[in-house]
Amino acid sequence: MTERMLTVRIQRQDGPSDAPRWEEFSVPWRQNANVISVLMQIQRDPRTSDGKPTTPPAWDAACLEEVCGSCTMNINGQVRQACTALVDKLAQPLMLAPMKKFPLIRDLTVDRSRMFEALKRVKAWIPIDGTYDLGPGPRQAPEDQELNYALSTCMSCGCCLEVCPQIGATTAFIGAAAISQARLFNNHPTGSMNADERLRGLMGPGGVADCGKAGLCVQACPKGIPLTSSIAEMNRDTTKQALKDWLFRDESKGGAGPGG
Amino acid sequence: MAERYIVVGGGLAGLMTVIKLAEAGKHVDIFSIVPVKRSHSVCAQGGINGAVNTKGEGDSPDIHVKDTLKGGDFLAEQPPVKGMCYAAPGIIYLLDRMGVPFNRTHEGLLDFRRFGGTLHNRTAFAGASTGQQLLYALDEQVRRYETEGLVRKFEYWEYLGFVKDEQGACRGIVALNLRTMEIESFAADAVCLATGGPGIIFGRSTNSTINTGTAAARAYIDGAIYSNAEFVQVHPTAIPGEDKHRLMSESARGEGGRIWVPKQKGDMRAHKDIPATERWYFLEERYPHYGNLVPRDVATREIFSVVRDMGLGVEGTDAVYLDVSHIPAATLEKKLGGIMDIYEKFVGVDPKHNPMKIFPAVHYSMGGLWVDYEADARGDLVKSSPRQQSTNIPGLYAAGECDYAYHGANRLGANSLLSCLYSGQITGPAMVNYAKNNMAAKGDAPARTLASAKTYWSDRFNTIYKMSGTENPYVIGQQMGELMVKTSTVVKRNAELDSAMVQIQQMKERWSQCNVLDTGRTLNQSASYVNQLWNMLELAHVMLKTGRMRDESRGSHYKPDFVLPKAKTKNPSDDPEFMTAWRARDEKWRKVSMARWSTEPQITFEPLKSLQVENPILKPEPRHYD
Ligand SMILES: Cc1cc2nc3c(=O)[nH]c(=O)nc-3n(C[C@H](O)[C@H](O)[C@H](O)COP(=O)(O)OP(=O)(O)OC[C@H]3O[C@@H](n4cnc5c(N)ncnc54)[C@H](O)[C@@H]3O)c2cc1C
Numbered sequence: 001m002t003e004r005m006l007t008v009r010i011q012r013q014d015g016p017s018d019a020p021r022w023e024e025f026s027v028p029w030r031q032n033a034n035v036i037s038v039l040m041q042i043q044r045d046p047r048t049s050d051g052k053p054t055t056p057p058a059w060d061a062a063c064l065e066e067v068c069g070s071c072t073m074n075i076n077g078q079v080r081q082a083c084t085a086l087v088d089k090l091a092q093p094l095m096l097a098p099m100k101k102f103p104l105i106r107d108l109t110v111d112r113s114r115m116f117e118a119l120k121r122v123k124a125w126i127p128i129d130g131t132y133d134l135g136p137g138p139r140q141a142p143e144d145q146e147l148n149y150a151l152s153t154c155m156s157c158g159c160c161l162e163v164c165p166q167i168g169a170t171t172a173f174i175g176a177a178a179i180s181q182a183r184l185f186n187n188h189p190t191g192s193m194n195a196d197e198r199l200r201g202l203m204g205p206g207g208v209a210d211c212g213k214a215g216l217c218v219q220a221c222p223k224g225i226p227l228t229s230s231i232a233e234m235n236r237d238t239t240k241q242a243l244k245d246w247l248f249r250d251e252s253k254g255g256a257g258p259g260g
Numbered sequence: 261m262a263e264r265y266i267v268v269g270g271g272l273a274g275l276m277t278v279i280k281l282a283e284a285g286k287h288v289d290i291f292s293i294v295p296v297k298r299s300h301s302v303c304a305q306g307g308i309n310g311a312v313n314t315k316g317e318g319d320s321p322d323i324h325v326k327d328t329l330k331g332g333d334f335l336a337e338q339p340p341v342k343g344m345c346y347a348a349p350g351i352i353y354l355l356d357r358m359g360v361p362f363n364r365t366h367e368g369l370l371d372f373r374r375f376g377g378t379l380h381n382r383t384a385f386a387g388a389s390t391g392q393q394l395l396y397a398l399d400e401q402v403r404r405y406e407t408e409g410l411v412r413k414f415e416y417w418e419y420l421g422f423v424k425d426e427q428g429a430c431r432g433i434v435a436l437n438l439r440t441m442e443i444e445s446f447a448a449d450a451v452c453l454a455t456g457g458p459g460i461i462f463g464r465s466t467n468s469t470i471n472t473g474t475a476a477a478r479a480y481i482d483g484a485i486y487s488n489a490e491f492v493q494v495h496p497t498a499i500p501g502e503d504k505h506r507l508m509s510e511s512a513r514g515e516g517g518r519i520w521v522p523k524q525k526g527d528m529r530a531h532k533d534i535p536a537t538e539r540w541y542f543l544e545e546r547y548p549h550y551g552n553l554v555p556r557d558v559a560t561r562e563i564f565s566v567v568r569d570m571g572l573g574v575e576g577t578d579a580v581y582l583d584v585s586h587i588p589a590a591t592l593e594k595k596l597g598g599i600m601d602i603y604e605k606f607v608g609v610d611p612k613h614n615p616m617k618i619f620p621a622v623h624y625s626m627g628g629l630w631v632d633y634e635a636d637a638r639g640d641l642v643k644s645s646p647r648q649q650s651t652n653i654p655g656l657y658a659a660g661e662c663d664y665a666y667h668g669a670n671r672l673g674a675n676s677l678l679s680c681l682y683s684g685q686i687t688g689p690a691m692v693n694y695a696k697n698n699m700a701a702k703g704d705a706p707a708r709t710l711a712s713a714k715t716y717w718s719d720r721f722n723t724i725y726k727m728s729g730t731e732n733p734y735v736i737g738q739q740m741g742e743l744m745v746k747t748s749t750v751v752k753r754n755a756e757l758d759s760a761m762v763q764i765q766q767m768k769e770r771w772s773q774c775n776v777l778d779t780g781r782t783l784n785q786s787a788s789y790v791n792q793l794w795n796m797l798e799l800a801h802v803m804l805k806t807g808r809m810r811d812e813s814r815g816s817h818y819k820p821d822f823v824l825p826k827a828k829t830k831n832p833s834d835d836p837e838f839m840t841a842w843r844a845r846d847e848k849w850r851k852v853s854m855a856r857w858s859t860e861p862q863i864t865f866e867p868l869k870s871l872q873v874e875n876p877i878l879k880p881e882p883r884h885y886d
Contacts, residue, residue: 015782030502032606037502043734043786046777055778056734058785060294062468064504065602067392068298083503084605105439106783113415116295120407125400126359131283131685137356139368146594149361149387152396156297188359 004029007049007093008038010057012107023057024049024093035075035082035096036064057096059108066222069155072162073098073108079162081222099162115156118178122201126191138189151184151230153223160217160227172206176217179208180230186237199234199241208234262287263699265691266433266448268419268475270296272391273660273680273687274454275398280688282405289446290402291414291435293470297399300456300468301680304391305599306375306511307383308355308677310348314365314372319380321345326878328675331377331555332626332668333815334850334880335488338870339635340665342877344682351681352384358397362386363595373595374514377555377672377885388509388598394677418788419475421482422451422656423705423713428483429698430655431705434717438788441781443721445714447705449695452649452657452687453479454680457625461796461803462749463741465622466498466507476629476662477795480802484651486855487664488627489799490807493671493816494749495623496559497582499606505621506606508582509599510673512616513552515591517584519543519563520615521572528575531615542566550885557670557816558885560620564750567619574617583615622749624676626667626816627803629658630854633665639870639877641686646694649687654698657691659683664852669815724790729773733790736767736774740793744800748807752819757808764801771797802861806853809863812845832882842882850880 006029013020026049027041043056061071064083071082074097076090087094102110140148160176161167167175182198185191202208211231218227263286267277270292281288292299313319324345329336356362356370362384363371372381386393405411416438423432423445432447458473459465480486497512497519498505513519520539527534543562544551552559563580567573574581584592589612592600603611630652634645641648649657649665659680666679747753747760771794777786813823824845827838851865870876 014780032502034501034503034606040503040734044732044738046732055780056786058783062294062298062300062470063303064469065303065506066605067302067389067598068294068300068468070294070298086606086608109783113295116297116403119400119403123404125404126357126397127404128354128357128401131279131354133350133353134357136353136370137359140364141368142364142366145361145364148359149363149393152361152386152393153389155302155392156295185359190357191359 006033006038006087008042009093009095010107011097012057013098013104015106016104023054033087035085035087035094036061036071038087038094039082057107067155069157072157072159074100079159079220081157084222099158101162101167102158112156112158115158115161115175115177118174119181121174122178122182122198123194124178124181124185126185126188127194140189144187148184148187150225151180151187154180154225155223157222159220159222163216163220165214165216166210166212171210173210174202174206174208176227176231179234180225180227183230183234195237196241199238200245202234202238203242208238211235263695264289264448265695266291266446266451267454268433268451269299269454269456269660269662271299271301271454271456271660271680272395272398272677273684274452275395275402276681276684277452277454277659277687278402278411279398279405280685281691282402282410284688284692285410286692287410289412289414289448291417291419291433293416293418293438295415296402296413297396299395300471301395301677302392303466303468303507304394304677305388305507305509306514307373307385307390307674308352308394309375309382309672309674310352310384310678311345311380311382312349312352312370312372312384314369315381317380319382321348323380324348324382327378328666328672329668329878330881330883331672332670333883335668335814335852335868336666337633337868338877339639339641340633342639343641343686344666344679347682347685348678351678351685355394355397358401360386360393360397373511374553375673376510376513376553376559379550383511383514383674385511385595387594388511388596391677419453419455420717420791421478421713422653423447423710424482424653425706425709428653429702430653431709434713436717436721436788439783441721441784441787443714443717445710447710449699450655450657450691452659452691453629453662454658454660454684455662457661458796458799459622459625461740461800462492462622462744463738464501464504466495466505467623469504472792472796473625473662473799474792474795476658477799479629479651479656480855481795481798481857483857484653484656485630486627486799486802487630487852488806489802489855490810490817490853491626491669491815492622492749492803493556493624493626494560494620496556496563496620497618498621498623499603499616500578500619500621501606506602507621507623508603508616508618510553510556512582512584512596512599515584515595516587517552517582519552519580519582521566521574521580525571526576531581540572547886554885555670555672557818560750561818563620578619579617580619581615582618584611585613585615620750622745624671625661626664626669626671628662628664631658631663631665635870644689644693646690646697648690649683650690650694655694657687659687669817720791721787724776724787725779727774727776727790729775731770731773731775732777733774733786733793736770737789737793737796740764740767740797740800744803748804750818752807752817753821754808754819757804761801761804761808764797764804768797798857802855805861806855806863809865810849810853812849814849827882830886832884838882846880
């Protein structure tokens with residue numbers, strides 16, 4: 001009996017300044033295989049379909065249960081996590097390519113550090129006084145917790161940036177993920193105390209106003225985070241904040257405010 | 261030079277250590293293979309324990325101490341466990357203040373649920389992705405310190421080994437930049453390893469792919485003591501997979517999930533056609549008190565005996581049902597949403613309406629780097645003592661799953677996130693005090709020590725790049741995993757362990773015939789893997805050898821050839837004959853295994869320090885849950 005085989009095409013690139021090329025692999029079909037297990041099979045026998053030895057493709061992975069965000073790539077032209085990409089549900093040959101909107105490192109791995117930098121820009125944290133024992137945090141209604149939990153499942157995977165028409169090599173748009181994180185912290189009883197700082201982080205070049213409202217981010221998000229409503233809310237709030245900042249502009253400079 | 265600290269690992273333990281150091285105004289360099297936000301701690305699903313006692317059950321830290329020590333069959337040193345359980349409510353409150361979206365009661369308070377090995381609702385949770393939520397909260401605080409200039413992150417850097425001075429003290433680390441393959445040494449006044457567990461030694465487990473245990477294994481090769489390696493937890497409920505086994509958290513049972521198999525052997529009917537009277541809820545029947553929430557070692561052995569010995573696996577396969585389909589879908593969505601999604605995404609069946617098919621899988625290492633503690637006469641840890649969490653190498657600390665300290669012979673569910681955070685909390689101050697006491701005399705790390713450590717590693721990698729043999733390292737890794745699962749998990753037998761050690765030895769020989777597969781200098785993952793594989797083989801050897809030597813059954817370590825006779829009374833303490841046998845076993849084996857590296861691991865078994873005192877925190881007693 002001949003073994004059932006699976007054809008996989010992988011976009012390879014040895015480094016940022018090398019030329020990309022496609023390599024085709026043929027691996028034995030396995031029940032319940034996902035893109036990760038296929039990549040593991042190639043590691044154990046790194047030869048292309050025509051039998052030529054090659055290097056094992058490089059890819060990022062960690063949790064393999066869609067909570068760490070590592071293994072994001074384009075699979076059959078769609079950006080998603082490789083771990084939840086079950087082979088039997090995908091058209092073949094499988095086509096694997098790196099994300100296009102981030103600087104390439106090698107093969108299927110890219111540099112997503114801009115996502116973490118964006119979290120700095122919006123001060124995505126609760127500024128606690130210290131880690132010593134200060135008792136419980138503020139009470140919260142279960143409904144607020146439920147919204148915040150949903151927002152907080154963002155794993156910085158980059159799908160929303162990958163599909164966003166506003167993100168490109170020359171644009172500065174911060175992207176949906178960080179905007180939604182600003183909403184998360186502004187929606188927390190303690191976090192709301194410095195909501196203004198986060199909102200200012202969303203103003204100016206690359207800020208929330210650069211969103212072109214294509215709405216692709218929310219469709220691409222593997223966690224179903226309500227990204228477009230986060231953007232709408234932050235848009236409204238930054239407008240209000242900008243107005244407030246303008247009204248009180250003299251006070252903040254230490255001068256006399258309106259009427260003073 | 262200014263004081264500088266290094267933390268290796270950005271899971272919960274590492275990040276908490278960093279926060280404690282930065283909060284004290286210290287400069288910290290943190291190293292991690294992956295961006296710290298993608299560390300394995302994100303996998304934790306079910307929750308974190310703390311006896312906050314919000315349900316009027318009379319829970320208290322003392323009961324938590326007792327459950328934890330008993331759960332680990334009294335193999336953990338007691339003062340650190342006491343410290344941890346007493347700190348737990350404060351840790352949960354701290355996380356709450358950091359903004360973790362814990363589930364709430366209608367009154368807006370933190371909600372708690374049941375977990376294994378206790379009769380109390382003690383587990384705080386954020387849906388079924390608690391670890392992710394906790395890790396993010398800490399990641400955010402560390403990012404804040406990063407913007408303040410106290411923390412420098414070295415992500416995509418792999419720890420290779422520590423730098424040792426002529427007195428044998430740790431003075432820094434050598435690390436590999438995984439993207440450029442550049443090797444560099446870094447000086448520090450004290451170093452903490454918070455590098456997580458070694459699940460990948462077993463091939464497929466519930467762990468992340470980065471959990472190779474290689475950092476701790478290498479520290480062992482370099483002179484740190486590795487303890488209780490033979491204690492590896494096999495979780496009762498996981499979905500078997502090709503790339504990994506995915507956990508179905510104990511919280512599914514904490515929320516009322518039930519385990520069953522058809523009573524009739526070979527029953528091929530669909531689950532819904534099997535009436536209640538023809539289902540065997542074996543855990544509930546055998547353990548009326550704890551039911552489905554017996555500790556993991558117990559549940560796993562029961563599932564094994566039902567499936568493997570009695571042949572009652574679902575449809576004749578390696579599987580039992582984990583059933584939550586009687587719980588309202590809305591409740592499942594709110595409290596277990598994350599794992600419901602995982603099951604549906606990976607198996608293609610909706611577990612809200614169909615029982616899940618699950619089987620045990622390797623999950624957690626109770627063993628790890630040996631660490632010290634210092635306690636007063638009452639068994640309370642001495643605050644900020646530089647001995648807390650210190651390995652036997654001066655200046656080298658360990659925290660989190662990579663230490664051996666908190667869980668004895670078996671870990672209770674939801675106690676690991678806690679031990680990671682607690683150990684991190686006490687490691688930071690311990691490192692600061694170590695530096696205060698020692699560094700003035702020592703001064704800066706000698707440049708030549710740093711340089712020679714770097715040369716050692718550059719040479720080793722240059723050798724690896726030249727490896728052009730016929731063996732594929734990933735194939736050896738896969739075979740190691742299969743061997744370890746077969747011989748060193750749920751049921752262990754000496755003959756098999758002996759043969760496994762011979763096979764590990766052969767794999768080590770084959771290792772030198774490896775082909776590196778890739779000679780490039782950009783993100784060469786296989787070169788890094790070849791180095792890791794050696795470390796894993798060394799640690800696998802220790803797990804097998806300590807397991808071979810420990811001729812008893814305790815917690816996760818079970819040898820059918822060495823089990824105590826069953827007590828004739830409900831409470832084993834009432835059966836004098838049993839107690840004689842139990843005491844004799846304990847006399848001999850209530851000991852920590854200590855492995856010191858040599859070409860053949862040197863193993864000793866040492867009694868627990870905390871039981872040598874006049875009034876231990878808790879007198880050990882026979883462990884039973886019926
Ligand atoms: C599926 C699953 C569910 C779980 N659920 C729960 C639960 O509900 N409750 C509970 O209490 N426990 C749970 N656990 C256990 C718990 O998640 C882990 O024990 C805990 O998260 C370990 O944290 P850590 O900080 O020690 O290490 P990790 O989170 O594993 O982090 C290790 C860090 O070290 C880094 N690292 C490793 N090696 C190197 C190296 N050589 N160089 C540089 N960096 C390195 C990694 O990049 C990472 O940043 C679960 C475990 C699994 C697998």
